[in-house]
Amino acid sequence: MKVLHLSWVAFFITFFVWFNHAPLLGAIAESLGLSPAEIKILLILNVAIAIPARVIIGMITDHFGPRITYSALLLVSSLPCFMFAFADNFEQAAIARFLLGFIGAGFVIGIRLVSEWFPVNELGVAEGIYGGWGNFGSAAAAISLPGLALVFGGDDGWRYAIASTGIICAGYSILFFTQISDTPKGSTYYKPKSTGAMEVTSIGDFFLLLLMKIPMYLVMGLLVWKLSASEAQLLSESQSQLIYAGLIMLYLFEVYQCYRVNRDIFNQPVAEAHQYQFKQVAILNLLYFATFGSELAVVSMLPLYFSEVFDLSMVTAGLLASSYAFMNLISRPGGGWISDRFGRKRSLIILTTGLSVGYLLMSLITHQWPLVLAVTVAMLCSFFVQAGEGAVFATVPLIKRRLTGQIAGMTGAYGNVGAVCYLTVLSFVSYQWFFLIIAASAAVSLICLAFLQEPKGTITEINEDGTVELIGVG
Structure with a gap:
């Protein structure tokens, strides 16, 4: 449990730092004299490198272990955080935000670490707590950093608020390094036979x-x-x-x-x-495309959506839309728990069906709906989306132990791919079609789920002394 809590806090800090600019954009734009177009560029740059970064960090994790990789990522990422905090112009800020996208890869490190410490029958809940509570870091930044900037005060209050997140990041890297080990005492940390690419077996x-x-x-x-x-x-x-x-x-x-x-x-x-069958990885990639990809996209547009459809102030719309993100605290662990209790494949089928229906219902929302009903539908949809994420990563560590970091990296990257694709679609279509397209893509993922094989039996790994280890997966 100590490892689990230290891990989700590390993930929490990565998202806290990754999205530390979002609630302070107004002050940042005014201080640096940014145009609306330049602000949009900063938002794009913030996620641009996260896609390849998750794949790269997954490989590094499998080779060097989560303890060294997470500690190094937190320490190194504090540098562009400080660079952004004290940027004098758009170019410096843009470079810093681009480099900070690397911290978004921290998620995949904890997936491997938690899988080393928890048995199969508890793995879904443990990974769900890690992902759900850690993911709350972005919401925590939105809640706390504007107030912290006011406490520091002055035109540079935002700078000191963002710099403080860099200090937390660097400080926690040292704590994590001293308190964590890659595996329980006596267990073996299995590494890939080769580095540079994922191993396949056919x-x-x-x-x-x-x-x-x-x-x-x-x-x-x-x-x-x-x-x-x-x-x-x-x-x-x-x-x-x-x-x-x-x-x-x-x-x-x-x-x-x-x-x-x-x-x-x-x-x-x-x-x-x-x-092992790589098709298992491919199917999980598509599921995370539909789940986490849609979550990132919807969180980005939901305040504006509620504001326009129901003629609300942005403050009120933002508070209502935050209910979608807040569901992460219980939904993702809930999805892991469901997966532990009812089986990986069955849970994914149920949750993917639910999110497809949920987005279909959201496409039907109009200004004539009671506001409370619209928010209820959004929260219900959010539960299935985030519980689906928990169920996906309850399955990832059961495919091939020594490749868990790389598999988690690729699956996590597909979540970012989904977000970019969905937001691009939104720039061309109405809100109703946006939700319908997400529902349709989830339905395609549901069809692919028919080809997923329930993890069962054992994974075979070889120890350094040549002995064979059988790791139970169900």
Whole structure:
């Protein structure tokens, strides 16, 4: 339990720092003389690198262990936090926000750490508490930082408020390093055989892995397009073309790395005891696309939605919309508990059906609805969305122990991919179609769930001395 609490606090701090700018944007814009277009660019930059960062941090976690990786991430991320706090112009602020996106990858480290410390029958609840309580860091920033800026006072109050989050981040990295170990005493921390790419165990899975990498690169290209097409034109056309070419080259390099790590499967089959099915990972990716991706997107637009549909002040609309995010405290652990009690696949089917129906109901909301009914529907939908997230990450650690960080990284990245895709869709369609499209994508994920196999039996891992370890998963 000590490890669980230290872990969710670490995750809480990463989100607290990652979104420390959001409640202070007005003061930041006034202090730095930012235009509305430049503010939008900062918001995009804040999430841009989180997609590849989660994959990279997942690999680093599997190789070096959660203790070193989490501590280093917190310590290093405090530097761009200070850089943003004391930025003198838009360019400095933009670079700092881009680099701070790396702290958004902290989530995947704790997934591996918690899975090392809890048995299978408690893993869903433990991962749910880690994710749900840690995710509340963004809401805590919105609640506390404006008041803290007022306490510091003056035109630079926002700077000291943001700098204080950097101090907390750096300080906690030292505490985490001294208080955590990667596994319980006597347990083995299993590492991948190779680094640089995810291991797969069949030729078909190799090509599926390459296919599942493509959407992440397409979304990063979409972010580049947004930065070049904006009014501020942070990127010129030539710079954009150069980045597009770089993304293509990076993908080709990943293809090479995947082949380098997995080339043995083209010569001889992997022993059945060591096989796992990558389709399990692909299905969880799609589910997290629909769950966490829609949560990030809806949290971003819900205050404005309530304000426009029901003609409310932004303060009132913001308070009502916050009910969607507050559900995380109970919904995500609840989803893990349901998964522990009723089975991983069955729980995912129930919760995915619920979120699809929930978004369908939200698409039907009009100004003629009683406000209390609209908020109730939003909160009900929120429960299924966040409980679904908990159920996804109750399943992730049961696929292949030594690859848990990489699997969590890829699945987590797909959540960010979903958010970018949904918000892009919102820029072209009405609110009603926005909710309908999310419901439809959830329905597609539900169909894919038919091919998910319930984790059962054991995972086979090999100790350093060559002995075989069987890890029960259900």
